[in-house]
Amino acid sequence: MVSPRTLGVPAALVFAAVLASCGRLQPTADRPPAQTHTVTMEGMAFQPNVIAVAAGDTIVWVNKDMVPHSATSDTAGFDSKVVQAHGSWQRASSGSVTSNTSARSTHG
């Protein structure tokens, strides 16, 4: 569910994360180095809107708009709160996920 705080904030974008567990994590030795993925918030949309993230990777949301946004998971229990215009917020992934970052305007 979308957090109540986000509802009613039309300029905020909701990070609709679809967390699909990939089952067991790979052994440490086989894992590729951790990566940083950047998702931009621009023009009231996330770009890219789908990313694949491995355990240990970091996702950085960069707000390139003139208005505040937020990145809020529908299911994964994270919420950036307000990401100011030209600001950013990051979160390390605790598991392998495929994140659907399709954006939508939120209305209270």
Next chain:
Amino acid sequence: VNKTFSIITVGLYLSFGAGLVGSQGVNDAQIASIVVTANQVDIDAGRLAASHASQDAVKKFAQVMITDHTGVNKTAVELATRLKLTPQDNPTSQSLKAGGEKHLAQLKTLAGAAFDKAYVEHEVAYHQQVLDALDKVLIPGATNAELKALLVKVRPAFVAHLEHAQHLQQSTNGGR
């Protein structure tokens, strides 16, 4: 521009879109003035609504309008300053300012559900006209590439504002 709609349902004359569409064209300095004035008018209305609206949802919307339009104005002023573009007063800016003052005066006579309804209806008409002006006059008329890009970039936020205001209309009109 649905001028009749704005007059009848809002009870105020918002000449922004209609005035601009009928103009002979505007230069970048005038566009800068129009952008700053248009944002300021909505900030002022938002400040009144944030404290006077009766519904929490309307108060939250008003706060978003304050935040977002302040952000847009900050960026617009920074760009104008960097481009050495001095906002030039013009009939559209003057009309916007006068319309905003008239709207505020009318809102101050209202309270409760009537206030919410008038504010939200005006926000719907206002954002429709801003978008109309952006599409028909401001974006096509901007000659500086950065100014044009700013106008293009801000458009989605105004669309979201319009959709939000239209959503609020359902509750301020008694759920219809």
